[in-house]
Amino acid sequence: MQELLELISERVANAFEAAGYDRKLGRVTVSNRPDLCEYQCNGAMAGAKTYHKAPFMIADEIADRLSGDEIFASVESVKPGFLNIRVSGDFLADYANQMAADQERLGLEKERNPRSIIIDYGGPNVAKPLHVGHLRSAIIGEAVKRITRFAGNQVLGDIHLGDWGLQMGLIITELRERKPDLVYFDADYQGAYPEEAPFTISELEEIYPCASGKSKEDEGYHAAAMQATNELQQGRRGYQALLEHILRVSVSDLKKNYEKLSVSFDLWMGESDAQPYIPAMVEKMKRDGFAYLSEGALVVDVAEESDTKEMPPCMILKSDGSALYNTTDLATLVMREERCQPDEIIYVVDKRQELHFTQCFRVARKTKIVPPETGLVFLGFGTMNGRDGKPFKTRDGGVMRLENLLADVNAKMLEKILEGGHMQKEEAGRTAEIVGLAALKYGDLSNQASKDYVFDLDRFTSAEGNTGPYILYTIVRIKSILKRYEEENSLEGLRLLPPASPSEKDLMQLAARFGDNFRTAYEELAPHKLCAYIYELSNAFNRFYHETKILSEEDEEKKASWIALLSLTKRILEKSIDLLGFAAPERM
Ligand code: ARG
Secondary structure (H helix, E strand, C coil): CCCHHHHHHHHHHHHHHHCCCCHHHHCEEECCCCCCCCEEECHHHHHHHHHCCCHHHHHHHHHHHHCCCCCEEEEEEECCCEEEEEECHHHHHHHHHHHHHCCCCCCCCCCCCCCEEEEECCCCECCCCCEHHHHHHHHHHHHHHHHHHHCCCEEEEECCEECCCHHHHHHHHHHHHHCCCCHHHCCCCCCCCCCCCCCCHHHHHHHHHHHHHHHHHCHHHHHHHHHHHHHHHHCCHHHHHHHHHHHHHHHHHHHHHHHHCCCCCCECCEHHHHHHHHHHHHHHHHHCCCEEEECCEEEECCCCCCCCCCCCCEEEECCCCCECHHHHHHHHHHHHHHHHCCCEEEEEEEHHHHHHHHHHHHHHHHCCCCCCCCEEEEEEECCEECCCCCECCCCCCCCCEHHHHHHHHHHHHHHHHHHHCCCCHHHHHHHHHHHHHHHHHHHHHCCCCCCCEECCHHHHCCCCCCCHHHHHHHHHHHHHHHHHHHCCCCCCCCCCCCCCCHHHHHHHHHHHCHHHHHHHHHHCCCHHHHHHHHHHHHHHHHHHHHHCCCCCCCCHHHHHHHHHHHHHHHHHHHHHHHHHCCCCCCCC
16 A cells, blocks of 8 residues: 555645646645644745745645545645645545555555665674673664565574684683593594583583683783684684584574574574685785785775775784684675675664774775675664663673573563552563563664663653553553453454544544554664654554543444454554564453
8 A cells, every 4th residue: 555645745746746836845744733734745835936936825726726635634725835734534544444454564565676685683792691782783683674574675684693703712722721631622633523512501601701801811821712713713623613512502592592582583694604705805805906914914995085084994804814803794795795695784783883884884895795786784773871871780780691681671570560460470470571571672672773772670661651561551452442342243344434533533543654654664774763653653542542432332333443443553553563573462
């Protein structure tokens, strides 16, 4: 279906065109004065100069032409030249009925030019516990993945594990100190290595910080870790086998954690998968004259004339010949290009890494790793802060592990649910997990991604205000009305009638704008806009609900129409929260 705003704009544009004006002037927006009208068009103001006419004369003309159009209840020309528009109830009900009839997509059109898109998100580092720094990437990336996919694109989410570099050498070194007799350290060993890892995930998580601490204090230890990293990168068999173990143990733990967040990846590739592509990539950069030596390091210039800030050259290899974060990301691009030639790659990463990505993107374009038409998008997000405005920490100032954060949110939610007193412990526990996740995700996603925000447990878990639980309450409330209606009636084949009250019209109007709002969230990669929309929709529902005695209505046709409106509202809300990456419980 054509989106509502587009449809209305088209009618108004036709009128402008028929009157001899540029049809672009017919663009209609949602009114910012809902007390005066529902939609507005300022085209007459904009066109006055070009056509040497007073704006109100143009507006009068257009209002006149539109007066017979059955989709409008009224089109008024008001001085100095605005067009105030209201749509007709018949048109609105008809539009909403068409949406409701589309079981799968609620009338949402699929992308006319679908693209293949890779979303690079998550980015956890192997052998280190997931902490809140990785939370935003997971939450935002998952929403962006679902939204772009629902729009009709072919989308792959790639976790891009941090599984390369010094951290691996550190783990190997520490393991060697603890268990020097392990076969992995015997350089002469030729046989197969054991299937079972020589450590558990908890040991692994303890080994890394221990090794990292030692390496900061002890130069010899640091050198040993560097050496181990180097040998691993040169392909030493025993170390490769250890890397596999570390990866396997880590990945299965990560999967469990991401599952709790309802986050999943299509590809579990890592930095290490890109390593084989480095030598040829570097050779080509040199051969093509892009890479040159500067103070021993291999670099590529990326500064452009229009730069207002300093843009240092991008380092490809350090003076000792070793690869860096840049190298890995560029080689990953080579790999992605070779394997799936994506039309676009979206990186959902902390905005403090923006310079890194600007440099990488420029090198990738300059050296033709990616064709010019491939989109490279950096979706940088801000920091999640504590109530003190500083990066979120545990109460004793440590790094907050994701599991603990989730546990805190769920505990708070459980406490609130039990306070309500109408749910048994077991159901309350399950419900707290569902609602807790919504609280956490909505708390994050309702903020513009690029901005920092404050993690406020009390606010996020509140059932009032712009929160996840409020949205879920709204859905649950609708579900319970529908269920009661269904005890005596069927929910099949109900039709909406033209709205009879302002609050009903508001709700229908907002429901009808699902397509417009989805499109904006999709095109701007802005899940927060979808949040803002469902908040508005929930508010409109709750206003209607408080004004209307739905189930006790005696006019059956009217009641059925309201039920149809509720059912449509519920479906929109449920679809939207699914796109945002969470779900609603049956009861709350
Ligand atoms: N592992 C990195 C980190 O923890 C994030 C990776 C982001 N993605 C990328 N392609 N560089 O900071």
